[in-house]
Amino acid sequence: xxxxxxxxxxxxxxxxxxxxxxxxxxxxxxxxxxxxxxxxxxxxxxxxxxxxxxxxxxxxxxxxxxxxxxxxxxxxxxxxxxxxxxxxxxxxxxxxxxxxxxxxxxxxxxxxxxxxxxxxxxxxxxxxxxxxxxxxxxxxxxxxxxxxxxxxxx
Numbered sequence: 095x096x097x098x099x100x101x102x103x104x105x106x107x108x109x110x111x112x113x114x115x116x117x118x119x120x121x122x123x124x125x126x127x128x129x130x131x132x133x134x135x136x137x138x139x140x141x142x143x144x145x146x147x148x149x150x151x152x153x154x155x156x157x158x159x160x161x162x163x164x165x166x167x168x169x170x171x172x173x174x175x176x177x178x179x180x181x182x183x184x185x186x187x188x189x190x191x192x193x194x195x196x197x198x199x200x201x202x203x204x205x206x207x208x209x210x211x212x213x214x215x216x217x218x219x220x221x222x223x224x225x226x227x228x229x230x231x232x233x234x235x236x237x238x239x240x241x242x243x244x245x246x247x248x
Contacts, residue, residue, distance in 0.1 A: 095181040097229075099129060099240035110233065110240055112219050117176040117188055121146040125177075125217050131231065133220035135159075137169070140196040140212045148172070150199050159194060167212055168200035182241070191226055 100111040110129040116122055123146045125138070137159060143150065153170035160166045175193040178186050201209050224231060229242045 095183070095185060095187065095244045097179050097187075097242040098182055099233075099242065101235060101238055101240050103235075108235060112242075113180070114219070115178040115180075116146050117178050118146070118148070118172075119176075121148050127217035127219040129231070130218045130220055131224075133218050134222060135218075135220045136191060136193045136223050137218045137220070138172075138175075138193055138195045139215050139217040140167070140198050140201060141214075142217045143195050143198050144213070148195055150195065150197055153195065155197070156194065159196070167215075168197040169194045170197050171195070189227060191223060 097112075100113070102109045102111055112127050112129050114125045114127060116125055123142075125142050125146075127136075138146075138148065150170055153172055156169055156171045158166035159169045171192060172195055173192045174190045176188060176190050178188045180186055196212060196215075201212050204212075223229075224242070228245045230245055231242060233240045
């Protein structure tokens with residue numbers, strides 16, 4: 095199966111975006127994440143955690159996420175996050191993946207400027223996503239081609 099990605103070019107950057115859907119109970123909704131091959135983990139942003147109403151209080155606290163925003167952001171872990179992706183031939187693939195979620199309850203204790211900044215950072219889809227789903231990234235910015243493809247099992 096192939097899964098289309100979006101290439102977005104601005105004056106300051108070029109990004110690869112992926113459209114996903116949360117299928118987590120009581121947290122249904124769309125996530126547009128930046129595919130970041132430099133990130134070892136998938137991170138749901140403060141804004142997406144807020145919009146999806148992820149029950150932060152019931153999650154286990156883990157080390158703050160470093161290099162994400164202004165230094166670091168407090169986070170929690172959700173070990174079995176249900177997420178869906180739609181293939182180019184309109185098939186839906188649903189899977190579970192451990193993710194880190196920005197701890198929006200901890201952000202309430204921070205100053206307003208820090209909170210505002212935290213809510214502007216997008217969700218990041220990391221290498222764990224590609225590895226766990228056994229996906230290959232095919233990318234050619236010059237030709238405007240970007241997609242993920244399932245690797246055949248060995």
